[in-house]
Amino acid sequence: MSATNHVRLNDVAQARDWIENARSIAVLTGAGISAESGIPTFRGPGGFWNNHRPEDLATPQAFARDPKLVWEWYDMRRQRVAAAKPNAGHRALAKLEAHAPTFTLITQNVDGLHHAAGNRNIIELHGNLWQVRCVACCRHEENRSVPLAPLPPQCACGGWMRPAVVWFGEAMPAEAMWQAGLAAEKCDVFLVCGTSAVVYPAAELPGRAMSAGARVIEVNLEATPFSDYAHVSLRGKCGELLPQIIRVPACPEPLI
Ligand code: OAD
Numbered sequence: 001m002s003a004t005n006h007v008r009l010n011d012v013a014q015a016r017d018w019i020e021n022a023r024s025i026a027v028l029t030g031a032g033i034s035a036e037s038g039i040p041t042f043r044g045p046g047g048f049w050n051n052h053r054p055e056d057l058a059t060p061q062a063f064a065r066d067p068k069l070v071w072e073w074y075d076m077r078r079q080r081v082a083a084a085k086p087n088a089g090h091r092a093l094a095k096l097e098a099h100a101p102t103f104t105l106i107t108q109n110v111d112g113l114h115h116a117a118g119n120r121n122i123i124e125l126h127g128n129l130w131q132v133r134c135v136a137c138c139r140h141e142e143n144r145s146v147p148l149a150p151l152p153p154q155c156a157c158g159g160w161m162r163p164a165v166v167w168f169g170e171a172m173p174a175e176a177m178w179q180a181g182l183a184a185e186k187c188d189v190f191l192v193c194g195t196s197a198v199v200y201p202a203a204e205l206p207g208r209a210m211s212a213g214a215r216v217i218e219v220n221l222e223a224t225p226f227s228d229y230a231h232v233s234l235r236g237k238c239g240e241l242l243p244q245i246i247r248v249p250a251c252p253e254p255l256i
Helices: 012-020 060-065 067-082 088-099 113-117 174-186 202-211 238-246
Strands: 024-029 102-107 122-124 127-134 141-143 161-165 189-193 215-220 232-235
Touching: 012 189, 012 215, 012 232, 012 238, 024 088, 024 174, 024 202, 060 067, 067 127, 067 161, 088 102, 088 113, 088 238, 102 174, 122 174, 174 202, 189 202, 202 215, 215 238
Parallel strands: 024 102, 024 189, 102 122, 189 215, 215 232
Antiparallel strands: 127 141, 127 161
16 A cells, blocks of 8 residues: 555545445444544543553453453443434444445444444444453353443353453454455445544554555544545544435434
8 A cells, every 4th residue: 555645635526426336335433433422532632542541441451450440441431322322424324334235334433333323234343342251261241231330240150241342452353353354355435434543453454445446535533644545535523524425315313
């Protein structure tokens, strides 16, 4: 991959045209798409990593050291997500899946808001906030969407349960990563939404799509390391730009 030197900045019409004519679309989302639902991002203004160190909260070593501290942070995030609703950006992507011949949504988010918006073909690269897994020998995993008290939660076997998400220093789920790579290499349009594009291996997907011949469109509030490579880089909010380039009929709030 090399810098294109002819990035089309804010070319909404071009992005819309490529999307409308695509046979196969893959999308990579990051925390930015959920920002308008009231969920803080990790980097940038108001981001979690401005006030916390990832190595204190999102590593296996942090959990081994202080499972209660880690769980307090995840419990706070679970409560924020439980109170959140999908926004116009999520809903536009759900409409896109309903209309695109082939569609894959790859997300680094663990908030489940793409499911709530109605997307179905979703690859959750970093897991899901509602899944918990025993760290003792039994490795039991289950969905626990109810409030978790006391913290840290315990498994029936007596072991601590951890959030079943991917932490720094851990391998990505192999099958999910393989499927994501396949979708990136087979699509003709790859849409990158609300990610700082700095965390690998997710950040390598736009480049893989581009090397395989896809048109790559980025939607982000600000420039990222990928912006100079994208075919079109749109600066603004996902909730405003995605409904424009996906040209969905007005995006109403869901009734329930
Ligand atoms: P980041 O917080 O790194 O980046 C969010 C991006 O969204 C930034 O580039 C913002 O400019 C942009 N942004 C913010 N609000 C936006 C909006 N309304 N519309 C469009 N863009 C907006 O989040 P990720 O890229 O998802 O991993 O971070 C990747 C991974 O790093 C996360 O999954 C998490 C984190 O540490 C783990 O916890 C393992």
